Structure formats: C-alpha cells, structure tokens
Amino acid sequence: MTQKILIIDKDQQSRRVMKELLESYGDFVVVDLPAAKEKPLSTAPKPLTQQPVDMIIAATQIPKRRGKSELKEARQQYPHAKIVAMMDKGQNPESPEYLGLAKSMGITHTFAKPFHPSDFLYVVKQLLHHA
Numbered sequence: 001m002t003q004k005i006l007i008i009d010k011d012q013q014s015r016r017v018m019k020e021l022l023e024s025y026g027d028f029v030v031v032d033l034p035a036a037k038e039k040p041l042s043t044a045p046k047p048l049t050q051q052p053v054d055m056i057i058a059a060t061q062i063p064k065r066r067g068k069s070e071l072k073e074a075r076q077q078y079p080h081a082k083i084v085a086m087m088d089k090g091q092n093p094e095s096p097e098y099l100g101l102a103k104s105m106g107i108t109h110t111f112a113k114p115f116h117p118s119d120f121l122y123v124v125k126q127l128l129h130h131a
Contacts (some may be wrong), residue, residue, distance in 0.1 A: 001027070002027055002123060003027065003028055003054040003055065003128050004029045004051065004053050004054050005022055005031070005053070005054065005056075005057060006032075006056045006057070006081075007019060007056075007058075008029070008033050008034070008056065008058040008059065008074070009032070009057075011059065014086070014109045014113070015032040015033075015108065016032075018032075018057060021117050022118070022121070022124065025057055025121060025129075028124075034101075046067050052078070052079045054081060054082065055124065055127065055128060056078060056084045057083075057086060057124075058074060058083065058084070059086045059113075060086065071083060071107065072105065075105065076110055082103075082109070082128065083106060083107045083108050084107070084109045084110070084111065084123070084124070085107045085110045085111070086110075086112075086115075087110060087111065108127055109123055
C-alpha cells in the first residue's frame with residue numbers, strides 16, 4: 001500500500017535528499033514543502049493539504065520557538081500521522097527538555113542532522129509498517 005509522506009524543511013538540499021531516499025524505496029508518495037515562518041501547511045495548495053498524510057518529516061529547532069508552530073499545525077491537520085522531527089546539527093534530541101516537549105507535541109521519532117540514510121529509511125519503514 002502506498003503511503004503519503006510530507007516533508008517540511010527550509011533547506012532545499014535536505015528536502016531533495018530525503019525525497020529521493022524515500023522514493024527509491026518504492027512505496028511512498030513524497031510531497032516536500034519549504035518551511036515558512038508561519039503556517040507552512042496553510043500556504044500549501046489546497047489539494048495537497050486536503051489529502052490524508054501518513055507521516056510528516058519536519059525540520060525543527062525545538063526547544064527553540066522555531067518549528068513548534070509548524071509541528072502544532074501539522075498535528076492539528078493530520079492527527080493520525082506519525083511525526084518525525086529532524087533536529088539541526090548541534091541539538092541533542094535526547095535531552096530531557098527536548099524529550100518532554102517532543103512527547104507533548106506528539107512527535108513519534110527524532111533524528112539529528114546529518115543522519116545516515118539507512119537509519120533514516122529503517123525508522124520510516126518501521127513507523128509506517130507498525131502503525
């Protein structure tokens with residue numbers, strides 16, 4: 001079964017790499033959006049945001065303010081989607097502060113950039129196939 005993944009990241013290169021990795025796996029439809037300062041999903045074309053999404057991969061700087069509104073909006077619009085937060089280099093996704101915020105925001109998994117492609121694909125497959 002084909003599953004839809006939405007990628008939100010300000011970095012075009014990161015979006016391209018993730019999209020190519022996922023599409024090479026073969027059973028994902030991937031849509032990528034540049035991150036906006038506010039409400040990236042509301043600026044997306046309506047046909048895109050009105051379709052169900054199985055997973056959202058979003059670059060974020062939690063616990064900083066940037067990224068929280070995007071994740072909150074994504075959770076509201078797609079309450080059943082798995083959310084993977086991609087942390088910028090230098091952030092520690094294992095810190096107690098981050099883990100508490102991630103849990104409260106419904107984040108399913110976190111990755112720190114840069115990531116190893118095989119680890120990334122493994123986690124995405126595991127999260128979607130064990131929904």
